[in-house]
Amino acid sequence: MAKLQGFKMLTNVDEALKVWLNAWSVKQFDCVVLPLVDVCGRILAEDVVALVDLPCFARSAMDGYAVRYIDCLNASQLCPVRLEIISVGEVAVGQAKQIWTGNPLPDGADAVVMLEHTVCNGNILEISCPLVPNVNVIPCGDDVKKGQIVAKAGTRLNPYVIGLAAALGFSSLKVYRKPVVALLATGNEIVAVGTMAGAHQIFDSNKLMLSAMCNELGAETIDFGIVKDNVEEISEKIRQALMVSDALITTGGTSVGGLDLVPEAVNSVGKPGVIVHGLALRPAMPTGVAVLNDKPIMILSGNPVASIVGFEVLGRPAVCRLLGLSRVESRFVLSAVLSRKVSGFLGRRTYVRVLVKFSMGALIVEPVSAKGSSSISTMTKSNGYVIIPENREGLTEGETILVQMFGGIEIDV
Amino acid sequence: MAKLQGFKMLTNVDEALKVWLNAWSVKQFDCVVLPLVDVCGRILAEDVVALVDLPCFARSAMDGYAVRYIDCLNASQLCPVRLEIISVGEVAVGQAKQIWTGNPLPDGADAVVMLEHTVCNGNILEISCPLVPNVNVIPCGDDVKKGQIVAKAGTRLNPYVIGLAAALGFSSLKVYRKPVVALLATGNEIVAVGTMAGAHQIFDSNKLMLSAMCNELGAETIDFGIVKDNVEEISEKIRQALMVSDALITTGGTSVGGLDLVPEAVNSVGKPGVIVHGLALRPAMPTGVAVLNDKPIMILSGNPVASIVGFEVLGRPAVCRLLGLSRVESRFVLSAVLSRKVSGFLGRRTYVRVLVKFSMGALIVEPVSAKGSSSISTMTKSNGYVIIPENREGLTEGETILVQMFGGIEIDV
Numbered sequence: 001m002a003k004l005q006g007f008k009m010l011t012n013v014d015e016a017l018k019v020w021l022n023a024w025s026v027k028q029f030d031c032v033v034l035p036l037v038d039v040c041g042r043i044l045a046e047d048v049v050a051l052v053d054l055p056c057f058a059r060s061a062m063d064g065y066a067v068r069y070i071d072c073l074n075a076s077q078l079c080p081v082r083l084e085i086i087s088v089g090e091v092a093v094g095q096a097k098q099i100w101t102g103n104p105l106p107d108g109a110d111a112v113v114m115l116e117h118t119v120c121n122g123n124i125l126e127i128s129c130p131l132v133p134n135v136n137v138i139p140c141g142d143d144v145k146k147g148q149i150v151a152k153a154g155t156r157l158n159p160y161v162i163g164l165a166a167a168l169g170f171s172s173l174k175v176y177r178k179p180v181v182a183l184l185a186t187g188n189e190i191v192a193v194g195t196m197a198g199a200h201q202i203f204d205s206n207k208l209m210l211s212a213m214c215n216e217l218g219a220e221t222i223d224f225g226i227v228k229d230n231v232e233e234i235s236e237k238i239r240q241a242l243m244v245s246d247a248l249i250t251t252g253g254t255s256v257g258g259l260d261l262v263p264e265a266v267n268s269v270g271k272p273g274v275i276v277h278g279l280a281l282r283p284a285m286p287t288g289v290a291v292l293n294d295k296p297i298m299i300l301s302g303n304p305v306a307s308i309v310g311f312e313v314l315g316r317p318a319v320c321r322l323l324g325l326s327r328v329e330s331r332f333v334l335s336a337v338l339s340r341k342v343s344g345f346l347g348r349r350t351y352v353r354v355l356v357k358f359s360m361g362a363l364i365v366e367p368v369s370a371k372g373s374s375s376i377s378t379m380t381k382s383n384g385y386v387i388i389p390e391n392r393e394g395l396t397e398g399e400t401i402l403v404q405m406f407g408g409i410e411i412d413v
Numbered sequence: 414m415a416k417l418q419g420f421k422m423l424t425n426v427d428e429a430l431k432v433w434l435n436a437w438s439v440k441q442f443d444c445v446v447l448p449l450v451d452v453c454g455r456i457l458a459e460d461v462v463a464l465v466d467l468p469c470f471a472r473s474a475m476d477g478y479a480v481r482y483i484d485c486l487n488a489s490q491l492c493p494v495r496l497e498i499i500s501v502g503e504v505a506v507g508q509a510k511q512i513w514t515g516n517p518l519p520d521g522a523d524a525v526v527m528l529e530h531t532v533c534n535g536n537i538l539e540i541s542c543p544l545v546p547n548v549n550v551i552p553c554g555d556d557v558k559k560g561q562i563v564a565k566a567g568t569r570l571n572p573y574v575i576g577l578a579a580a581l582g583f584s585s586l587k588v589y590r591k592p593v594v595a596l597l598a599t600g601n602e603i604v605a606v607g608t609m610a611g612a613h614q615i616f617d618s619n620k621l622m623l624s625a626m627c628n629e630l631g632a633e634t635i636d637f638g639i640v641k642d643n644v645e646e647i648s649e650k651i652r653q654a655l656m657v658s659d660a661l662i663t664t665g666g667t668s669v670g671g672l673d674l675v676p677e678a679v680n681s682v683g684k685p686g687v688i689v690h691g692l693a694l695r696p697a698m699p700t701g702v703a704v705l706n707d708k709p710i711m712i713l714s715g716n717p718v719a720s721i722v723g724f725e726v727l728g729r730p731a732v733c734r735l736l737g738l739s740r741v742e743s744r745f746v747l748s749a750v751l752s753r754k755v756s757g758f759l760g761r762r763t764y765v766r767v768l769v770k771f772s773m774g775a776l777i778v779e780p781v782s783a784k785g786s787s788s789i790s791t792m793t794k795s796n797g798y799v800i801i802p803e804n805r806e807g808l809t810e811g812e813t814i815l816v817q818m819f820g821g822i823e824i825d826v
Contacts, residue, residue, distance in 0.1 A: 037625075037636070041629075054789075056615075059787075061787075100672070101668060102787065143789065143790050158820060159622045159625035159626045159629070160622065161793050162625055163622035164618070164789045164793050166606045166621045167618040167717065168616070169616050189515075194585075197582065202580070203579050204579065205580040208576060208579045209572040209573065209575060212575055216454075216572070223450070255476065255513070332818060332821070333747075334745070334748070335748075335776065336748075363748065374474075374551060376556065376576050380564065410740070
């Protein structure tokens with residue numbers, strides 16, 4: 001019990017997440033229709049269904065000549081077929097018409113002979129290889145058939161889905177509005193950047209990080225500032241924040257020390273209030289989840305790394321859900337070899353900051369010096385997390401492990 | 414030569430890139446000073462140097478009592494040390510003062526004893542374990558030392574660097590302005606989305622994709638619309654575009670067919686004009702690079718997948734350089750097993766669209782049906798590229814290969 005640091009019990013992370021996500025409902029957020037140029041990264045609010053075939057006409061896959069394949073059935077090097085080259089109108093029996101890659105197949109033609117398999121003598125084309133029907137022709141609907149769903153509601157739009165929608169003739173798409181996350185820092189010792197910090201005061205860095213992390217996922221944020229360690233003041237700010245936001249994140253005041261008043265303040269605002277306080281997680285044990293007005297509240301630690309890990313564990317799934325995503329987007333995951341052993345903690349899920357490097361042709365994972373959860377600089381020297389599960393005391397040197405990446409790897413590919 | 418589709422020679426991709434990147438100079442772009450809340454994803458224009466130690470005072474790493482370690486040198490379970498608990502002022506010999514995690518160490522104290530190793534009887538504290546100097550104390554400058562460079566010019570700002578800058582008292586950072594990339598589509602058959610497409614016309618999808626890809630990297634774009642296959646019209650648009658942008662991307666008209674006029678149009682504007690035309694690359698062979706007014710021009714194919722791969726190969730390094738990044742940012746790379754063989758093309762670098770999946774606890778790489786470069790839907794079904802190098806005819810089933818990821822993997826971690 002000594003290690004619980006005042007918590008009567010710690011809740012398993014998955015369990016806490018499940019109970020919490022079930023304690024607030026998924027709202028149907030408003031939709032907005034935006035031009036394609038503005039939708040990248042936004043979440044589709046309805047399926048995109050092809051209203052036409054793509055391509056909507058048969059086209060040539062090659063530079064060459066459009067012909068009737070039947071004319072060239074017996075063409076060969078020894079016995080080339082000769083066709084009349086025409087420049088306008090339909091391709092009739094015995095005729096050929098020049099065509100470039102992507103051009104529509106002219107009426108009458110049903111095959112394209114590659115430029116390289118032809119010889120042109122005035123208006124006579126010699127073809128030296130036999131053709132089959134539709135050779136070098138991209139048929140109508142080859143890429144997408146009319147009626148096909150090309151992107152599903154609840155997915156994030158990337159450049160390629162946008163391109164496909166454009167090719168199908170869409171000029172705009174319906175996406176969900178961005179959810180709004182309110183951010184509130186607590187703590188007598190915390191001052192805002194841009195002000196003068198007195199002795200023993202520290203600058204608020206958590207809100208800026210959390211805001212950037214929310215923005216990266218696609219949510220908007222509202223900064224509700226810094227509030228002193230006072231239950232009434234914290235409660236009042238929480239009430240204000242919930243009026244204009246879809247979710248709230250607080251930082252600080254969530255341990256079980258003398259001035260850890262956020263859980264009490266949350267509970268004083270209404271029901272159900274705090275659902276879980278104290279997670280079997282390292283760092284970020286003093287993390288809580290709550291619900292008020294059917295809106296999710298994340299009660300994060302004031303320690304920078306603990307607030308980041310708390311957001312990674314709770315904020316990411318919650319924000320994905322608020323965004324309207326049909327599934328939680330995980331970080332990029334890769335598997336690589338651990339360069340030295342790292343210690344975990346039986347019964348808790350441990351997030352280890354690591355640097356994944358390319359070394360001698362292989363990816364290796366180096367744990368970044370595991371200072372306490374107050375060391376932000378360790379985050380800036382890392383590019384991923386390794387998660388040590390609750391049932392392991394640690395990971396061994398040389399083990400192949402999964403890494404959740406949050407930064408790039410310095411390699412030249 | 415048959416496969417060159419009219420190109421007299423194809424240039425190796427790395428060689429083309431090197432020659433091109435050396436043919437235009439890296440400008441010192443203007444800087445802007447932005448508040449921390451607006452800098453995520455932007456490129457730092459100057460080193461961030463710590464002006465203070467972080468933390469700037471010694472603080473407690475634990476909830477407990479601040480003491481003088483010398484008082485507790487011989488403390489044990491059998492023979493606990495007894496100290497007087499004080500609530501204000503300096504910690505003198507024989508005294509202890511309650512302290513919470515993160516609080517500044519009071520004057521006089523040089524160690525913190527954990528709450529769990531103490532028993533409190535009125536104003537007497539019993540300590541049952543020996544202490545060493547600075548135990549459970551985070552010293553001044555433990556995270557960052559004054560004068561240390563915490564982030565370098567030319568790096569992209571992520572939430573953690575922003576948090577570190579905030580903790581150090583910065584309220585704003587100097588970043589480069591965003592480079593502006595002009596986009597121009599060419600082709601008689603191309604019409605803009607939002608208009609009616611006649612028979613045999615196709616919607617412009619490339620510009621929207623390329624715009625989103627530029628935006629994702631952090632560049633702004635200007636849409637210069639669609640121009641017909643006419644050298645004078647194309648040249649005029651190029652001239653206009655270069656007056657207001659830092660780079661230009663054209664799409665279409667870059668093969669060696671009848672209406673492939675973009676290289677000619679570029680050369681008619683000035684010197685040096687087209688530097689390389691025709692890359693040993695699949696798809697995207699009919700790709701060119703040019704320079705005018707010391708600005709880079711990418712002459713991309715009109716085929717959607719070819720324009721995407723062309724951008725991946727040329728646009729990504731060029732835009733990274735324009736952004737002010739000190740190195741090219743690669744995609745996330747992972748290594749996994751190929752589920753079936755794929756064919757390459759000796760002498761050309763081949764980009765294969767693949768879907769990386771999590772299957773039976775391992776990552777596998779499935780090639781996505783290799784339709785021609787006109788099939789955008791294949792991009793929306795893929796999440797990465799596998800690159801087959803010039804010296805390989807293909808890759809074999811079961812081979813462990815590197816994948817450059819552009820989309821997420823459907824797994825729950």
